[in-house]
Amino acid sequence: MALTENQGDERIHVPPSAGMPVLHKVIFLVLLAFLMVLPFMVYPVFAMKVMCFALFAAAFNLLLGFGGLLSFGHAAFFGTASYVAAHAAKVWGLTPELAVLAGTGAAALLGLAIGALAVRRQGIYFAMVTLAFAQMVYFFALQTEFTGGEDGIQSVPRGDLFGLISLQDNIALYFFVLAVTFGGVLFLYRITHSPFGQVLKAIRENEARAISLGYNVNRYKLLVFVLSATFAGLAGATKSQVFQLASLTDVHWSMSGEVVLMTLLGGMGTIFGPLVGAAVIVTMQNYLATFGAWVTVIQGVIFVLSVLLFREGIVGVISRRFKRPL
Amino acid sequence: MGQLFLGLINGSFYAVLSLGLAVIFGLLNIINFAHGALYMMGAFIGWMLLNYAGIGYWPALILSPLIVGGFGILLERTMLSRLYHLDHLYGLLLTFGLALIIQGLFRNYYGISGMSYQIPAALSGGQNLGFMFLPNYRAWVVLASVVVCFGTWFMIERTRLGAYLRAATENPVLVGAFGINVPLMITLTYGFGVALAAFAGVLAAPIYSVNPNMGADLIIVVFAVVVIGGMGSIMGAILTGFGLGLVEGLARVFYPEGSAVVIFVIMAIVLMIKPEGLFGRAV
Numbered sequence: 001m002a003l004t005e006n007q008g009d010e011r012i013h014v015p016p017s018a019g020m021p022v023l024h025k026v027i028f029l030v031l032l033a034f035l036m037v038l039p040f041m042v043y044p045v046f047a048m049k050v051m052c053f054a055l056f057a058a059a060f061n062l063l064l065g066f067g068g069l070l071s072f073g074h075a076a077f078f079g080t081a082s083y084v085a086a087h088a089a090k091v092w093g094l095t096p097e098l099a100v101l102a103g104t105g106a107a108a109l110l111g112l113a114i115g116a117l118a119v120r121r122q123g124i125y126f127a128m129v130t131l132a133f134a135q136m137v138y139f140f141a142l143q144t145e146f147t148g149g150e151d152g153i154q155s156v157p158r159g160d161l162f163g164l165i166s167l168q169d170n171i172a173l174y175f176f177v178l179a180v181t182f183g184g185v186l187f188l189y190r191i192t193h194s195p196f197g198q199v200l201k202a203i204r205e206n207e208a209r210a211i212s213l214g215y216n217v218n219r220y221k222l223l224v225f226v227l228s229a230t231f232a233g234l235a236g237a238t239k240s241q242v243f244q245l246a247s248l249t250d251v252h253w254s255m256s257g258e259v260v261l262m263t264l265l266g267g268m269g270t271i272f273g274p275l276v277g278a279a280v281i282v283t284m285q286n287y288l289a290t291f292g293a294w295v296t297v298i299q300g301v302i303f304v305l306s307v308l309l310f311r312e313g314i315v316g317v318i319s320r321r322f323k324r325p326l
Numbered sequence: 327m328g329q330l331f332l333g334l335i336n337g338s339f340y341a342v343l344s345l346g347l348a349v350i351f352g353l354l355n356i357i358n359f360a361h362g363a364l365y366m367m368g369a370f371i372g373w374m375l376l377n378y379a380g381i382g383y384w385p386a387l388i389l390s391p392l393i394v395g396g397f398g399i400l401l402e403r404t405m406l407s408r409l410y411h412l413d414h415l416y417g418l419l420l421t422f423g424l425a426l427i428i429q430g431l432f433r434n435y436y437g438i439s440g441m442s443y444q445i446p447a448a449l450s451g452g453q454n455l456g457f458m459f460l461p462n463y464r465a466w467v468v469l470a471s472v473v474v475c476f477g478t479w480f481m482i483e484r485t486r487l488g489a490y491l492r493a494a495t496e497n498p499v500l501v502g503a504f505g506i507n508v509p510l511m512i513t514l515t516y517g518f519g520v521a522l523a524a525f526a527g528v529l530a531a532p533i534y535s536v537n538p539n540m541g542a543d544l545i546i547v548v549f550a551v552v553v554i555g556g557m558g559s560i561m562g563a564i565l566t567g568f569g570l571g572l573v574e575g576l577a578r579v580f581y582p583e584g585s586a587v588v589i590f591v592i593m594a595i596v597l598m599i600k601p602e603g604l605f606g607r608a609v
Contacts, residue, residue, distance in 0.1 A: 070415050117594055120601040124357045124414055125553060129597065132550040135543075143583065253546065257422060264419065266447035296430035303423025307416050308408060 020193075023324060027272065028186070035178055039092050041119035045242060051181040052239040052280045057262040058185050064260075065269030067224040068204035069119075072127045072256050073134025074232050076114065079251025080137060081107040081233030087146055096159045096167055096176065100237040107233020108226060110137070110288030115225035119218050131253060138251045153246030156240060173242065176225040177253040180238050186232055187269030189271060191227060200224055232259075254296075261299060264306050267313025272326050276314050327458040333575015334348050335533065339526050341567025343548045344555065345475055348563040349482070352495045353515045356406065357415030361523050362545025368524025368537060369531040370395050370432060383446035383532075386579035395521030400514040401587045407509070419425065425542070429451035432538035432540055436502040440535025467529050474525065475564045482560050491515065550593045556606015566604060 007094045020028075038047050056078055063069050068167050085103030094102065118129045141147045148154070158167040166174040166271055204216055211217050237248045240246045249255060258281065266277025281299075306313070312320065319326040334377040343361060350358050358364075375381040381389065409416045419525040436531065445463045477537045482488035494501045494508050529542075534540055548567075555566030569590050576589040584591075596604065 070418070072418075117597045120597050121553070124418055127415070127418055127595070128549040128553050129356065131546055132553065132590050133595055135546045135550075136587050139586045144584075158421075165387060228550065253542075257426070260419065260422075267562070291431040293430050296426050300423045300426030300430060304420055307420040307423065310407060311412075311416070 020189075020245045024189075026202060027326070029279075032182060032276075034169065035182070039171055039174045044174045046282075046286060048174055048177045049087065049239070050263075050279050051177055052242065053234045053259075053262065053278040053282050054275040055181040055184045055238070056232055056235035056259055057266065057278045058188050059228050059235060061263045061268055061270075061274040062188050062191065062231070063224055063228035064263060065273075066197060066200050066204065067221065067228070069221065069225065069226075070124075070127045070260070071118075071130040071228070072253070072260065073130035073132075073137075074229070074259050075115070075251050075255035076130075076134035076137040076183025076255060077107040077142065077229040077232040078236035078239075078255060078259075079109055079246070079248075080110050081082075081236035082240040082246040083147050083153060085237035086094065086156045086240040086244075089159055090153060090156045094159075095163050095257040096161050096241055099159070099322045100180065100241060103237030104230055104233045107236065108230040112222075112235075115222050115229065119221040119225060131256065131288065134251070134256055138248070138253070141248060141251050147246070147248075150248065152245060153240075154245055156246070158241065158242040158244065167241075177238055179240060180234065184234050185275070188231060192271070196223075210303040227289035257274065261303055262304075263313075265302060265310075265313055267316035268318070270313065270315040270319060270326055273313050280314070299300070329579045330572065330575045331458065331460070333571045333573070334570070336466055337511065337568040337571015338468050339530060339544065339567075339573050340548055340551050341475050341564045342471050342522055342526040342529075343544070344551045344567045345478060345560065346519040346526075347548065347552055348560060349478070350516055351557045353512055354406070354410070354417070355492065356409075356421065357549075358516075358519065359418055359421035359545070360401075360428065361421075361520070361548070362382055362541030362543075363428040364394055364398065364520045365523040365527040365543070365544065366432065366536075366541035367397070367428060367528025367529070369448040369536045369540065370436070370527075370538075372525070372528040372531050373443050373536045376443070383528075387525070387528050390522040390574050391521035394524035398520035399513055399517040402421075402513050406516065406573050407513075419531075425441045425520045425545075428540060435574065436538060438537060438539060440537035440540075441554075442535055443531040444508040445532040462477035463532060467533065470527075470529060474522070475567075478522070479560050479564060499540070515571050549588055552605060553592050554589070554596045556603020558603070559605045562603075562605025 035047075035051070057075075059073050060071070063071055063074075081103035083103075084106040085099045088102040089096065089099035089197060090097075114130065114133045118126055118133065121129055142149060160166050161172075161176055165172060167176055192200075199210070199215055202213070203215070203220055206215055224293055236250060239250070243283055262277035262281050263274045264277070265280060266275065267273030284298070288298065310317075315326050343365060347358060347361055350356065350361075368390045370384040371393055372383070375386045375389060376383070405424075406417060407442055408570065409420060411606060449463040451464050452459055453465075473545040480488075490501065490506055491511065494506070494511055498508050511523075530540070550571050551566055552563065554570065555562045570592065572594065574585055574588055581588075
């Protein structure tokens, strides 16, 4: 249970069996309590958007921060899941939880296909390969019938959870989204603190050594890629239920860039960084929506400043200040 | 035939752009994500020179790359040079941010609808070759790209300056010890690489409409071209660029629906068979 006392090192090495450190437990509980009352303070749809993107960024961070792999194509999984979930809810008439599951499953399969090819290259090539495949998915979404082309899939019905509870009401939907995204983030936390997560760290720090220790590095990379794609899909599928819409924006490369930005700004390789980054970026988009293309410029400026001056990210800086992994 | 030729035109742009990426990558070890944005900027500066200053196509073909090259040098000196000691991924992230800024600014001032750029008088019209009609301007685009590509290849592979460049790619510290100013060389290389992108932009201006998004989608295809070719060799980048343009042209004849994705499919196949790329060295 105790935090290992390594003040100098910025990364902790909690034994996998030790369970969640008290500090993290407290933060998660405070966060949950805050999210319980949030929909009564702000517009619930806005809060749901933040939560979906927080899960998306956390899934992306699993790959980048813990796997050391920069994917520039995560919109492919987010968007595919969004389309499939919207289609399942609207055309097949599935209940929300099944529609979300269908979308997530589609993202996992796509992650397996793209990941199997992409893990053959490393570093910047990996980034270019994932970007190129995501663009292929984008063209596919643009041309096939079921995605609705430029219009997307609109007015997706919200349905009844398990066929029983109506999600028409924003508050009811909010708690469904809260359960899904919070559960997802906790699951991702569990993955990074499992023996599997330790092997990932070993690969990130020194791939050659991990190979010489007998680990099949490519299989680990593929597994983390699929997991990351799956949770990105879960976020996308949930998002389509919130906005009742799946559109080309979800699969566009700028979406891939946004999730990179959220993770970078919040602090890659940290636990809470992606959540903070997502909250900041979504809030910013919300308030600057009237400025049109300036949002892109501002995002670019944040990118440049983060890379030049602020590589640890918001949570990374706080974590170093308090000498506690966050 | 006409479609094949159109493919060759696209191939010209792929070749010039992936050449610029390869030259930059060779020395700086970064992937210049802003390449597409700078290509767009090249086209826009050509358009601005004509519309604000009355400077025509031929001077613009020289001026625009010089301006964009100077801008690139500024970027390299003020920002990129701070990142060389870090993971290469940071260079990618930084240039992505720069691309967003440049595209966003142009979109703010010029909207997303395209501007047209007249084909210069000397190159309007076309030749009837019997089996197809060949517009003069398009023939010029292919010719100019081939000349620029092979000029660059000659400079890097066959001249003393190129020998310094290749040596600095292999071992910058040692080359510096011989008294060659490596940081200056890096700066000029980046400037040259982005000037190539601007040159392609001006070439493209009369064919495609000049709009802020013209570089964004193109650069992703060029990335795929680079993955297929591998960035180990200059000639590899050139040949892959032209070759894939032709393949895309062929696809447009036989299977039009697939023409947008054929390069990505080839990329997937190459990754399965020869992951380091056709002309690449194992990384």
